[in-house]
Amino acid sequence: MDSLKANVINEVRKLFLKKKTLAYLILMAMMSFLTALFISNIQAKLIFIAVNSISYPIMLLAIFTNSFLPLFVFMAASDLFPGEIADRTLKLVLTMPISRFKIYISKLIAISSYALLNFCVIFFVSLLSALCLNIKITSITNVALSYLADLVPALILVIFASFIVQFFRSGSTALISSIFIFIAVKTLSLFNTLVNNNLFTTYLNWSSLWLASGTNPFRELNLLLLLLAYGIIFFTAGYYLFDRNEV
16 A cells, blocks of 8 residues: 555656646636636626626536546646656656556556646636626535536546557657547547447536436436446556556
8 A cells, every 4th residue: 555655646746747737737727717807808898698607617617528628638648658658767667566556546546636636726716716806606516516526527537548548659649649539439429329328428527417407316326337337447448458568
């Protein structure tokens, strides 16, 4: 357990020592505030446009989970897996007294931590922006629950990204290929309803289903089990490839 904890700290440190990692966090914070500022100015001039404090954070969440989150997760996974193979730093990690399973888990935790931090930045900046711009806040609880709900598919996306990048030995190639694969999957789901309903990428903004039709416990439980099934499959396949990968 001590070796796992030490390696998690090491993986998180490696990820956050990269300038682009912090740059993207700052970019998301700026985007969250500037978007609120733009909407506030538009509302003041055009009466027929109305965006309240609840719809804005949730609207921002929908944009983030479907566009920026996949980009950030694929970037982090590409850096920590094939990026380290290309830099030959993974070989040094494998010489340490720690199993490949714990190394794989450590990298997943590091990427998940980055995704979680992005969620926190958007959540707090969007709410603070609403306060600073005098946008009435009616229910922070609903917003918080929406962000918590979307963390589940975000973690499945992390596991998926870690599986996909195992097929590549270059960080840049892995990143570009992962993005194209994600776009292809999303495009395929647009033309096939059956595929769309059974793809985990459809539920990256899981909270929107709650807001649209209310909470149906049986439906949400089925979706949760579907997401967990995807997570187990991607985790098993990803670790298998990582374990057999020659560095």
